[in-house]
Amino acid sequence: MxxxxxxxxxxxxxxxxxxxxxxxxxxxxxxxxxxxxxxxxxxxxxxxxxxxxxxxxxxxxxxxxxxxxxxxxxxxxxxxxxxxxxxxxxxxxxxxxxxxxxxxxxxxxxxxxxxxxxxxxxxxxxxxxxxxxxxxxxxxxxxxxxxxxxxxxxxxxxxxxxxxxxxxxxxxxxxxxxxxxxxxxxxxxxxxxxxxxxxxxxxxxxxxxxPAEPESAPDIAQRAIEVDPSRRTQLLAKLVKDEGWPRVLVFVATKHAAEIVADKLRKTGLEAEPFHGVLSQGKRSQVLADFKASRVQVVVATDLAARGIDVVQLPAVVNYDLPRSAVDHVHRIGRTGRAGESGVAVSFVSAGTEAHFRLIEKRQGAQVPREQIAGFEPAPLAELAPGAVAPSGTGGVKGKRPSKKDKLRAAAAGKSS
The missing domain is CATH 3.40.50.300 (P-loop containing nucleotide triphosphate hydrolases)
Structure with missing residues (x-):
């Protein structure tokens, strides 16, 4: 027609x-x-x-x-x-x-x-x-x-x-x-x-x-990699280099995290830039132009700033921090696999964020097999004190931060032990 x-x-x-x-x-x-x-x-x-x-x-x-x-x-x-x-x-x-x-x-x-x-x-x-x-x-x-x-x-x-x-x-x-x-x-x-x-x-x-029709649905392969929060940046640098991604969009929870992760990636030899709302409009425009021209390989962005990013042939997105909701997950992974291209969406999952990622899977009606990368296997979960909460590494996933009662219980348990 x-x-x-x-x-x-x-x-x-x-x-x-x-x-x-x-x-x-x-x-x-x-x-x-x-x-x-x-x-x-x-x-x-x-x-x-x-x-x-x-x-x-x-x-x-x-x-x-x-x-x-x-x-x-x-x-x-x-x-x-x-x-x-x-x-x-x-x-x-x-x-x-x-x-x-x-x-x-x-x-x-x-x-x-x-x-x-x-x-x-x-x-x-x-x-x-x-x-x-x-x-x-x-x-x-x-x-x-x-x-x-x-x-x-x-x-x-x-x-x-x-x-x-x-x-x-x-x-x-x-x-x-x-x-x-x-x-x-x-x-x-x-x-x-x-x-x-x-x-x-x-x-x-x-x-x-x-609805997304099978013949027109984005060709996005999802991966969920188990990794301790403290090892994510090293694993991210390894994936970018090993997978040969010419461009990758990385999602983090906060503006501070965008700056820190981009800086650490630069120290590994990658061309990386943060992208968040505190940056001037001139700087944001320059980062986008460099990203589209492949002068920048990795952009580390917050959800708000990344909403306007539309890059042709973006092969990969990485959830360094998990999104706060399943809706945000849809928007994030939709940055790749556009206009008939294929793409991959990687999510880093730790012991503290596993339950939240299962909720995201349930909301999107999909199951993503967990995998581990040699040399980056998560450490065995240490025995927690009663009432303590495992570190999440999510930067504030809804429902995963310890409440005041959790903190009081953990403090009481520490005094009684």
């Missing part, structure tokens, strides 16, 4: 082909006609399924159809959780918009950089704005933007918008939007909080669920 059969004009259909879409993906086949018809959409599909194009293409066509409505303020708004994703979505929209007969004004706004250039960029107005919630509200406070003309709202990666604490900002934004509007909610997962948001923000939405 060609894109034109979905109602897209020829220039946009050709632009889609230029981005590598020979035919529409399942999510695009279902979403594009509904968006063009003006319906609210609640869409769920696997990571890397073409969700951005599924709303970007009809969104641009709708803006082109409404060019006669003269206004300096945006008629479409796309909200995303991270600055990297804002840049990625902005680049996609700009690429598609180049094919249109009339130019559209697209503004991309995010924090971490000076607001002044973004305010200057809005002086000529904007047809479409892509933004993170906090920076959008800052721009509104500066009276550089009004949201009363927005006809279509897109919430991209909606689960992360809520997970990352944007619920209050999102509520403030929704209050400033017209009640009569089209709302499109796209996400890879739909926890209960998203269902509540959909109920309040969408009107009779078309629900689209596109």
């Amino acid at each position: 060609p894109f034109t059969a979905l109602g897209l004009i020829s220039p946009l259909a050709q632009a889609a082909a230029g981005r590598g879409y020979a035919v529409p993906t399942p999510i695009q086949r279902e979403a594009i006609p509904a968006v063009l018809a003006g319906r609210d959409v609640l869409a769920s599909a696997q990571t890397g399924s073409g969700k951005t194009a599924a709303y970007a293409l009809p969104l641009l066509q709708g803006l082109l159809d409404r060019r006669h409505e003269k206004t300096r303020h945006p008629r479409a708004l796309v909200l995303v959780p991270t600055r990297e994703l804002a840049q990625q979505v902005g680049e996609t929209l700009h690429d598609f918009a180049k094919s249109l007969p009339d130019a559209l004004r697209i503004a991309v706004m995010f924090g971490g950089v000076s607001i002044n250039p973004q305010l200057m960029g809005l002086r000529g107005g904007a047809d479409l704005v892509v933004a993170t919630p906090g920076r959008l509200l800052d721009v509104v406070v500066h009276n550089a933007l009004r949201l009363g003309s927005v006809a279509t709202l897109v919430l991209d990666e909606a689960d992360r918008l809520l997970d990352l604490g944007f619920a209050e900002e999102l509520g403030r934004i929704l209050e400033q939007l017209p009640k009569q509007r089209q709302t499109l909610l796209f996400s890879a997962t739909f926890p209960p909080a998203i269902a509540a948001l959909a109920t309040s923000a969408l009107r009779d939405p078309l629900r689209i669920d596109v």
Whole structure:
């Protein structure tokens, strides 16, 4: 089925082909006609399924159809959780918009950089704005933007918008939007909080669920390697070298861990860089550019920072620290195995994180065989004092940190022994 059969004009259909879409993906086949018809959409599909194009293409066509409505303020708004994703979505929209007969004004706004250039960029107005919630509200406070003309709202990666604490900002934004509007909610997962948001923000939405089909599911081989927390960095360096991965994305729990692990990897001779929210936008952009150009072999990232990373032919991801939830696990491993490529997702599992990894397996409906690497076998678990908790090495996995009662019991046991 060609894109034109979905109602897209020829220039946009050709632009889609230029981005590598020979035919529409399942999510695009279902979403594009509904968006063009003006319906609210609640869409769920696997990571890397073409969700951005599924709303970007009809969104641009709708803006082109409404060019006669003269206004300096945006008629479409796309909200995303991270600055990297804002840049990625902005680049996609700009690429598609180049094919249109009339130019559209697209503004991309995010924090971490000076607001002044973004305010200057809005002086000529904007047809479409892509933004993170906090920076959008800052721009509104500066009276550089009004949201009363927005006809279509897109919430991209909606689960992360809520997970990352944007619920209050999102509520403030929704209050400033017209009640009569089209709302499109796209996400890879739909926890209960998203269902509540959909109920309040969408009107009779078309629900689209596109499961991973066997022939199109990402080819991602999962490995679970048992290793003591203190040996993970050495094992990671060995795997990168032995497996010959030209690029690998490593997930850790904290910004501090990203710095420490990257530094230790550099000492083994690997080109490694940390990637987290404290870094300046210039530094983050440089790390991504070097990673994509293979000048950096290993990027050690936190979950929040890594959400916007989209690297073609990324062969491997490593869970140095286990994710805090099964949802995060889905997002992490989805960084590899994209666009028909194969990939591997490695998780380091210790005695303290085994139970949590079993929960992740249960939630994703899979079992990953445990393996050990010669020379890195975990030491036998020492006899624990009553009430003591095995060291987890997770950096804060939910439910795995000792409570105050655990600590008191352990202290009491130490005094009585």
